[in-house]
Amino acid sequence: xxxxxxxxxQWLDKNEHRAIRLLQxxxxxxSTQGNEAAAQAIVLxxxxxxxxxxxxxxxxxxxxxxxxxxxSTRTNFKESPNIAAVWKGSGGGKSLLFNGHIDVVPEGDPTxxxxxxxxxxxxDGKVYGRGTSDMKGxxxxxxxxxxxxxxxxAELKGDLIFQxxxxxxxxxxxTLDAILRGYRADGAIIPEPTKMKIFPKQxxxxxxxxxxxxxxxxxxxxxxxxxxxxxxxxVIRCFRELEKLRNVRITDPLYSATPIPVxxxxxxxxxxTWPSSVPDEVILEGRCGIAPDEQPEEVQKEVQEYLSRLPxxxxxxxxxxxxxxxxxxxxxxxxxxxxHPLVKGLASSCRTVTGKDPVLEAxxxxxxxxxxxxxxxxxxxxxGPGITETAHHPNEYIPIKNVMESAKIMAxxxxxxxxxx
Amino acid sequence: xxxxxxxxxQWLDKNEHRAIRLLQxxxxxxSTQGNEAAAQAIVLxxxxxxxxxxxxxxxxxxxxxxxxxxxSTRTNFKESPNIAAVWKGSGGGKSLLFNGHIDVVPEGDPTxxxxxxxxxxxxDGKVYGRGTSDMKGxxxxxxxxxxxxxxxxAELKGDLIFQxxxxxxxxxxxTLDAILRGYRADGAIIPEPTKMKIFPKQxxxxxxxxxxxxxxxxxxxxxxxxxxxxxxxxVIRCFRELEKLRNVRITDPLYSATPIPVxxxxxxxxxxTWPSSVPDEVILEGRCGIAPDEQPEEVQKEVQEYLSRLPxxxxxxxxxxxxxxxxxxxxxxxxxxxxHPLVKGLASSCRTVTGKDPVLEAxxxxxxxxxxxxxxxxxxxxxGPGITETAHHPNEYIPIKNVMESAKIMAxxxxxxxxxx
Numbered sequence: 001x002x003x004x005x006x007x008x009x010q011w012l013d014k015n016e017h018r019a020i021r022l023l024q025x026x027x028x029x030x031s032t033q034g035n036e037a038a039a040q041a042i043v044l045x046x047x048x049x050x051x052x053x054x055x056x057x058x059x060x061x062x063x064x065x066x067x068x069x070x071x072s073t074r075t076n077f078k079e080s081p082n083i084a085a086v087w088k089g090s091g092g093g094k095s096l097l098f099n100g101h102i103d104v105v106p107e108g109d110p111t112x113x114x115x116x117x118x119x120x121x122x123x124d125g126k127v128y129g130r131g132t133s134d135m136k137g138x139x140x141x142x143x144x145x146x147x148x149x150x151x152x153x154a155e156l157k158g159d160l161i162f163q164x165x166x167x168x169x170x171x172x173x174x175t176l177d178a179i180l181r182g183y184r185a186d187g188a189i190i191p192e193p194t195k196m197k198i199f200p201k202q203x204x205x206x207x208x209x210x211x212x213x214x215x216x217x218x219x220x221x222x223x224x225x226x227x228x229x230x231x232x233x234x235v236i237r238c239f240r241e242l243e244k245l246r247n248v249r250i251t252d253p254l255y256s257a258t259p260i261p262v263x264x265x266x267x268x269x270x271x272x273t274w275p276s277s278v279p280d281e282v283i284l285e286g287r288c289g290i291a292p293d294e295q296p297e298e299v300q301k302e303v304q305e306y307l308s309r310l311p312x313x314x315x316x317x318x319x320x321x322x323x324x325x326x327x328x329x330x331x332x333x334x335x336x337x338x339x340h341p342l343v344k345g346l347a348s349s350c351r352t353v354t355g356k357d358p359v360l361e362a363x364x365x366x367x368x369x370x371x372x373x374x375x376x377x378x379x380x381x382x383x384g385p386g387i388t389e390t391a392h393h394p395n396e397y398i399p400i401k402n403v404m405e406s407a408k409i410m411a412x413x414x415x416x417x418x419x420x421x
Numbered sequence: 422x423x424x425x426x427x428x429x430x431q432w433l434d435k436n437e438h439r440a441i442r443l444l445q446x447x448x449x450x451x452s453t454q455g456n457e458a459a460a461q462a463i464v465l466x467x468x469x470x471x472x473x474x475x476x477x478x479x480x481x482x483x484x485x486x487x488x489x490x491x492x493s494t495r496t497n498f499k500e501s502p503n504i505a506a507v508w509k510g511s512g513g514g515k516s517l518l519f520n521g522h523i524d525v526v527p528e529g530d531p532t533x534x535x536x537x538x539x540x541x542x543x544x545d546g547k548v549y550g551r552g553t554s555d556m557k558g559x560x561x562x563x564x565x566x567x568x569x570x571x572x573x574x575a576e577l578k579g580d581l582i583f584q585x586x587x588x589x590x591x592x593x594x595x596t597l598d599a600i601l602r603g604y605r606a607d608g609a610i611i612p613e614p615t616k617m618k619i620f621p622k623q624x625x626x627x628x629x630x631x632x633x634x635x636x637x638x639x640x641x642x643x644x645x646x647x648x649x650x651x652x653x654x655x656v657i658r659c660f661r662e663l664e665k666l667r668n669v670r671i672t673d674p675l676y677s678a679t680p681i682p683v684x685x686x687x688x689x690x691x692x693x694t695w696p697s698s699v700p701d702e703v704i705l706e707g708r709c710g711i712a713p714d715e716q717p718e719e720v721q722k723e724v725q726e727y728l729s730r731l732p733x734x735x736x737x738x739x740x741x742x743x744x745x746x747x748x749x750x751x752x753x754x755x756x757x758x759x760x761h762p763l764v765k766g767l768a769s770s771c772r773t774v775t776g777k778d779p780v781l782e783a784x785x786x787x788x789x790x791x792x793x794x795x796x797x798x799x800x801x802x803x804x805g806p807g808i809t810e811t812a813h814h815p816n817e818y819i820p821i822k823n824v825m826e827s828a829k830i831m832a833x834x835x836x837x838x839x840x841x842x
Contacts, residue, residue, distance in 0.1 A: 205641065207696040218813060219686030219708040220626065220786035229690050233654050265640030267696040269650050269703065272689035275628040275749065276708035277813075279688055287640040287697035328696065365641035392639060392698075 001352055005415070008148045009353065009408050015144065016404055020122055022046060023140040023403065026102075027120040027129040033073075036080045036102050036166050043083055043102065043139070043164045050147045052085035052162065059166065059177035067180070069375050071171030071330040082174050083164040084183055087146060093157020093418050097185035097378060098146070098410065099175060099368060100139040101168030104131035105392050112394035126397040133386030137398035138191030138406070139164060141385055145411035154411075156418035161185055165368065171329040172371040179376040187342040187417060188378045189410060192367050193386025196402055198350070200343045200381055201254055202363040203262050204290035204333030204370050206326055208303065209283060210235060212271075213320045216280040225278030226316060228271050232282040234314050235307070235322055239264050239286070242306045250291055254338070254362035261362065262289030292335035292362060300326060331366020334373045334380055342381050342417075349413040353405060364388075383409075422773055426836070429569045430774070430829050437825055440565045441543055443467060444824065447523075447557040448541040448550035454494075457501045457523050457587050464504055464523065464560070464585045471568045473506035473583065480587065480598035488601070490796045492592030492751040503595050504585040505604055508567060514578020514839050518606035518799060519567070519831065520596060520789060521560040522589030525552035526813050533815035547818040554807030558819035559612030559827070560585060562806055566832035575832075577839035582606055586789065592750040593792035600797040608763040608838060609799045610831060613788050614807025617823055619771070621764045621802055622675055623784040624683050625711035625754030625791050629724065630704060630746045631656060633692075637701040646699030647737060649692050653703040655735050656728070656743055660685050660707070663727045671712055675759070675783035682783065683710030713756035713783055721747060752787020755794045755801055763802050763838075770834040774826060785809075804830075 001009070012019075022042075031039035040056070047054050059077040064070060083102075089095070107117040107130045115121045120129035127137070146162060161183060165174030192199075212232040217225025243264040255261035266286040272279030290299050304324055310317035336343055338360055350358035369380040385402035422430070433440075443463075452460035461477070468475050480498040485491060504523075510516070528538040528551045536542045541550035548558070567583060582604060586595030613620075633653040638646025664685040676682035687707040693700030711720050725745055731738035757764055759781055771779035790801040806823030 203641065205697065209696075216814075218786060219688055220624065220684060220710060220784075221809075222684045222686045223680040224810070227687065229657065229687055232690075233657065236650065236654065259644040263641060263643045265643045265697060265699060266648065266650055266693075267640055267698050267700055268693035269653075269700070270691045272687075272706070275630075275688040275706040276626065276686060277688050278686060279690070282690065285693070285696040289641060363641075365639060388642070389645070393637075 007152045008411050011148045019144045024120040026136040030118045047085035055084045056081050072173040080166045085162045087160040089156040089158045094186040095158040097161045097188035098142040099163045099190050102164045103169050128397045132398040133193040134391035137403050138384040141403045141407040144407040148411045158418035172368045175368040175371045188380040190382045191384030193388050194384050197359040198383045199363040200336040201292035202334045202369045204331045204366045206330045207328040209285050209325045211323045212282045214280045217278040219276035222278050228279045228282040262291050264288050290333045292333045332370025332374045334369040349409045353408045428573045429832050432569045444561040445541040451539045468506040476505045477502050493594040501587045506583045508581040510577040510579045515607040516579040517838050518582045518609035519563040520584045520611045523585045524590050549818045553819040554614040555812035558824050559805040562824045562828040565828040569832045579839040593789045596789040596792045609801040611803045612805030614809050615805050618780040618782050619804045620784040621757040622713035623755045623790045625752045625787045627751045628749040632744045633703045634741045635701045638699040640697035643699050649700045649703040683712050685709050711754045713754045753791025753795045755790035770830045774829045
């Protein structure tokens with residue numbers, strides 16, 4: 001570690017309490033979809049204090065909603081602002097984008113939380129609350145990293161761009177709109193909750209809905225009907241086989257520690273209307289993983305083709321094929337080779353700060369990285385302080401040690417990256 | 422056929438058009454649960470024309486709702502009257518009860534009906550509409566049979582009692598209240614839609630609800646969770662096995678033509694809340710048949726014991742047993758031996774009218790026969806003109822030939838039964 005690197009790390013160590021306070025203030029604002037403005041106001045004030053050039057806008061318009069990669073449950077983003085804040089470099093260097101989302105998923109059943117999800121407690125080195133890991137802890141780390149660079153008078157050639165976007169949890173419309181507004185960079189880091197691992201590759205995912213048909217009858221003469229529930233069991237088994245087939249193909253060592261690299265999850269089932277009638281329809285809803293090197297369209301085709309072979313399992317499906325629909329949210333996959341300068345540089349910064357080699361893996365979920373790559377052509381890596389397992393769960397938390405370490409790593413990486421030509 | 426029998430049959434043949442009109446008037450009133458009064462008014466007027474002693478009342482009160490056999494989705498029956506109408510015998514003979522329910526199940530999706538369900542058409546010898554088979558056709562047949570006996574000056578010793586009750590489709594609270602009001606008889610016929618077969622035995626049924634637990638996780642790391650949908654598939658298979666086990670025991674020849682004498686039907690399934698989460702709960706709702714000679718309590722015990730062996734199939738159930746609940750409607754089973762005088766006498770009347778031996782079977786569903794037997798100690802047989810398969814279905818119909826034949830059979834049977842000591 002050279003003198004400037006050491007100064008940056010020391011500044012961050014001394015300002016840990018301010019990182020905690022910033023994170024708590026962000027978590028206090030329940031920035032679920034449509035309610036992002038108050039949390040963005042905290043981000044805005046922090047960017048102003050640091051001295052960045054600020055751009056705030058509400059996403060929207062034809063160009064956005066008609067874009068081939070647009071995916072959201074809404075088309076009106078009024079009162080849901082995006083923020084981009086730039087620290088202009090002296091020129092000639094590589095630019096870097098720090099991208100984080102401000103939206104959080106709903107808190108769910110409040111009785112399952114030990115503390116109120118929006119009254120963040122700091123206990124045993126951890127901050128608890130909705131969005132701490134996913135991903136306000138990552139956002140706080142980015143802002144602290146930039147502040148450290150500014151305060152320690154780092155001289156960057158390339159621009160350092162910070163984004164606090166909406167809509168990641170619904171498919172990335174916030175990040176897409178930032179791209180459409182013109183924001184580009186030579187590389188991007190998204191500090192989603194990777195538990196300090198580096199994810200050069202991220203899987204995408206899509207939602208599907210399958211309608212399985214049966215034939216109604218009175219339950220007392222159920223043999224005169226055909227149970228859509230029993231037929232749905234065959235469809236579910238078929239999805240298990242397809243999942244196996246799709247996953248044996250994945251030989252990427254980044255997935256070697258993952259039991260099922262790109263899962264197909266059946267998340268919802270509903271069917272039948274009356275206990276003593278044979279159910280004549282069952283609806284399955286699920287999520288299909290997209291491998292980092294796959295196109296969503298080819299996966300859709302594979303699923304459709306596989307389901308069209310259901311009559312081989314049960315002749316009922318010959319006359320009553322299931323209907324498949326892709327609906328709701330979609331996250332694009334993303335892939336960088338492990339020897340890409342962005343990955344290698346970030347790994348090197350990890351070693352400088354922690355003294356250890358970082359773990360490289362491929363992600364089990366989608367991020368805005370797929371959008372940055374597909375719509376913006378921006379090489380992106382995912383690396384962040386949050387705890388994967390607590391995201392979307394009650395009693396979500398983040399170790400503040402991770403927040404500070406990731407801030408140091410991102411600051412030192414930006415220092416190198418943006419100084420190079 | 423003696424002269425009086427022939428006269429009764431001739432009177433009925435001459436009055437077929439009045440039977441059709443009566444049935445149409447009954448069907449025109451949509452007597453779904455809570456809306457029975459207008460249809461009962463038609464019944465009432467018919468009973469008055471025939472000259473019966475009429476008793477009309479709204480069921481209810483502590484004695485009803487706290488009765489061990491009470492089963493209904495409501496406890497208030499205001500504006501839902503029961504009717505009993507008696508043709509008093511000269512004394513000393515056996516009494517006979519004609520019992521029919523006035524409630525119909527809802528019409529369901531109206532687009533699946535060729536004609537409006539409550540504008541009954543008479544076409545090709547059939548009357549179409551909700552409730553024609555289940556069981557306003559049977560009710561019309563009973564009323565026409567009684568009218569024929571009255572008009573042909575039959576002299577009965579025992580009382581002939583007619584009942585038009587509410588709540589059969591919800592578990593028999595109407596019939597139970599008639600019993601509690603004091604109505605008893607030496608035998609009863611219920612003209613539910615048996616397609617002119619005689620059902621000396623009727624299976625009962627009960628509704629159950631099973632909650633199957635899983636463990637939530639993100640769909641992208643579904644291997645960290647436990648899918649309640651997959652565990653529910655094991656529970657469904659377990660119900661199939663139990664159904665097999667329960668049905669191999671049934672050797673009664675009355676069930677020899679029935680593929681599954683007492684089915685267990687899984688009618689509803691629902692679970693999960695989000696396509697990309699592993700579902701942590703699935704609720705199954707179903708209907709369990711009760712064999713004619715079984716007690717509901719012993720069946721409940723058998724199901725509970727069978728489910729408690731789920732850990733033998735999957736160790737998950739050791740720590741996460743399913744929860745079983747009996748809820749909603751329940752129909753008691755009923756059993757008369759084929760050589761019971763009620764059955765033999767009715768079969769003999771069938772032969773007199775049709776010239777053929779009637780088919781004897783056991784029913785695939787519950788009726789108010791279980792209630793008459795269990796709460797009233799009244800030997801009961803089920804025999805009626807309706808078409809089983811069209812009950813509870815769109816485009817329900819009944820052949821008017823069946824209505825008239827069953828009226829003749831019931832009239833001739835009453836003539837014999839009520840004249841004997």
